[in-house]
Amino acid sequence: MRPVSKQSGRRTVIAALVASVVALLSVPAALAAGSATLYPNGVAGTRANTEWRTSTYGGGAVFRRTLLHAYATAGEYLLMGSTAIGVGAADVMVWDPGLVAGTVGLESVPTTTSYSCAAQRSTSGVAAQGKIVSRGEELAGPDTVPSSVPNGYTPCYYQVPSTGIYSIAMIGPSGPSSDADGGVAADVGLASASDFNASQLTSVAGWDVTVRDSLADATTTRPGRLYTFTLALFTGGNGRPADLINYVVTPDGYRYKVDDHGMDPNGWIQYANRLGFLDPDGKTPLYHDAVAVNSGHPAQLTSIQGGVIFARPEFPMFFEPPAPAALTALGIPLAPTAPQVSSLTFRGIKRPAVASPQSGGSFSFTSSVTGVYQIVISHDGVNFDPTNPQNRVLRGSAVAGPQKVAWDGKDNSGAYLPIKSAAYPYRVGIHGGEYHLPFVDVENNIQGGPSITLLNPPNGVCPALNGGCSGAFYDDRGYSTTTGQTVGTAGTVLCGLNPPTVAFSDPVLGYDTTSNQRAFGTPVGGNANVPCLGNFGDTKGLDLWTYYAAAPVNGELTVGDQPAPAGSPLSSSDSPSAAAPPATLSTPQTGTALAGPFAGGAVLTILGMGLAAVTGRRRTAIQAPRTPTSVTRPGR
Structure with a gap:
């Protein structure tokens, strides 16, 4: 392997012209992956520095750091550099496959690295190695050996010993063990000295990780190999909107393009998972926002109202459209499968289709995904x-x-469904590609971002949502948790200055994320770091979610029969009776009303009346349910 020459950064005018012609004719457009893809030529907004810090968000749920990952095959090269290299304790650290382990978001990172850019620089003696010193070098990406990329930076490089996923950390001048705020110039053009000096501290303004087959040939660049599970970013102030773009892929193969679209935070994290935030039981999706308690560090939600829990990062966020080889290495299918529900039944305590008063029952069905x-x-x-x-x-x-899902017989307010002569219709669906984008401590969002666009809907058909492939959901209202704790006022927009005009999206059809419907905050300021005193996104984790759902399957149940004896459990041995394959509905046209109970499609009817009667001398009356003595999940 040829070493980097100390003269590699020097070019004659003729050589530069020749290299430019060669580049135009034969080199792919994308020669860099990292901050150059986050901030390409012509991007609006300002620059946020990438962070590596020791503190956490969500009471220890997610580290405030950006741990990168790249897929490479044996013999390929990782080419790397940053605007912090050569300053203080800055470094680019690499760990071979399998060495970084543990829960995503809280990974255990060994103190001993497989590779260090700082160590390679010390050995090579090349002062320029690994240093990105201008916006031009950031956009051009890593140079070759010998030099052939106009304006390319001289990279640190690691020839990987085996095929797999490598973990990479961009360390600022303060080193890997600091939690100090970095200095941020916030300029996309990298025109400030602060973009390159020790004031970056725990942050890095510009950085690059490129995968290539060869040190000598830029045309062997392998785009779409670099991703992260968490982006920890810092602008150093408000009035500095971010327009970052990344590509999220769910484990079932749905690919989303995500554009922050002018979000205006100070310091924040964003990541991707299947559940967003969780109720205090640790398993029920919240489908609401998380709000900090005014203690500890509210901006990092060290304590959360209502006992709400951060669901940890799960999905890779790529800096370019993901390469098929990287998805295959992650075990992600290259094409998604549309979800389907079949074999739907409901069984009460005593018999199919009938729920005894105050007893509920269980739903059984089969999911295709x-x-x-x-x-x-x-x-x-x-x-x-x-x-x-x-x-x-x-x-x-x-x-x-x-699947088998238990139901306690109650509605969302915690009251038992009453006996009535008519059946209660229900719908069951499976969300394929469900993706939650929690964005944490984002004070302002006057353009209404982020926008989410599904890039590969099954069979090329976008979901029947407002916005189609750009449709999603949010709910910024108060709520009660599974333990009965209230966050805000149920049904009313949460506290905070300048909230969204529309407090929640249509619960069935969502909203168009390319619109400004969820705009909140102001053009500048709003960072109080105290719950309710700053602009709406301050000290909150805001959830935004989307999914791909086939038409739901429908059924009916009745509430009747005698109440179950006190303490009667749902028997796990009660197997649902066989049912004919369920019919499906077309998607309704509004979120709150249909032309009829099941307008637009056929109905799977599960019959059973069995109303219990109390007989007296003069009349027969339907037995009313007892007044509930406890309430679960009110206001949801």
């Missing part, structure tokens, strides 16, 4: 809003195959 299920029981057969207090929504994770 791993995803998030949603069951909505409608109080009137017209309104299927999952947030309506009179309806009941049940959600959770499902793996492909048979």
